[in-house]
Amino acid sequence: MEDYDERPIVIDGFSSVQAIRRAQKRTESRHSKKSAEIPDQQTENTHAKKSGVRIDHTVIPQKHEIACYECDYIFMISGRIQDTICPKCHKPLRMTNHVINNECTESVRTIGTIEVKAEGVLNGAEIRARDIILAGNAENGSIRAGRRLELCKGARFNIKKTRMKDLMIRKGGEFVIPSTISCRNLEVEGILKTRIFADGMVTIKRGGILDGELHTPHLVVEDGGGLEADVVIGIGKGRSAANNTEPEIVVNNQ
Numbered sequence: 001m002e003d004y005d006e007r008p009i010v011i012d013g014f015s016s017v018q019a020i021r022r023a024q025k026r027t028e029s030r031h032s033k034k035s036a037e038i039p040d041q042q043t044e045n046t047h048a049k050k051s052g053v054r055i056d057h058t059v060i061p062q063k064h065e066i067a068c069y070e071c072d073y074i075f076m077i078s079g080r081i082q083d084t085i086c087p088k089c090h091k092p093l094r095m096t097n098h099v100i101n102n103e104c105t106e107s108v109r110t111i112g113t114i115e116v117k118a119e120g121v122l123n124g125a126e127i128r129a130r131d132i133i134l135a136g137n138a139e140n141g142s143i144r145a146g147r148r149l150e151l152c153k154g155a156r157f158n159i160k161k162t163r164m165k166d167l168m169i170r171k172g173g174e175f176v177i178p179s180t181i182s183c184r185n186l187e188v189e190g191i192l193k194t195r196i197f198a199d200g201m202v203t204i205k206r207g208g209i210l211d212g213e214l215h216t217p218h219l220v221v222e223d224g225g226g227l228e229a230d231v232v233i234g235i236g237k238g239r240s241a242a243n244n245t246e247p248e249i250v251v252n253n254q
């Protein structure tokens, strides 16, 4: 799956050296203007810079796509994902990770991850998280994944009460969904039979099988992946699947 926000962008050492040299030149020219006032300090600083600079790699902070669980607004966070405030509705957003492994009757909201284990059962509860990993029974609950929903072997859910952007069918998972579904990216490691509109990237991994009807602009079938679906390349006119617009606001959490 296209997981663009998980990979850090790395600047090579040479670019860093260039950047540092430019910064140094500016600093030195500022110092030389002041040199009449503080001649000794200026000399010491220059020596320190010449001897002490060692450049390795510089990592630019990762950006993460976050969906506000209060108003559904999508924005980006750079750096670590932590408690934040929605830039649109200004409500506080909690970053916590949860594992549900028994009956759950209370709703849970987070911009972190919720994992519903095989023994987990949602009973009237609504769970909202950035990523949801479902192996249990959510038939009597509702699920909203701001980013990714992973359906594992044994997962049960009511598709009418399930929303996600990216959908992943984990290895061993076999699902027949009679209604039409929409998502952004789809990754199939297990078996999925449905009619699906995916306006991002569809990847069928080794051992995965997609059956039914697929509409997508981008399709990758890996070696050993099975495609039994009728495929329409492109998304039908007037049909917009998941909201794929680029988030505009970046909240810096550094």
Ligand SMILES: [Zn+2]
Pocket: 068, 069, 070, 071, 072, 073, 086, 087, 088, 089, 090, 091
């Ligand atoms: Zn909001």
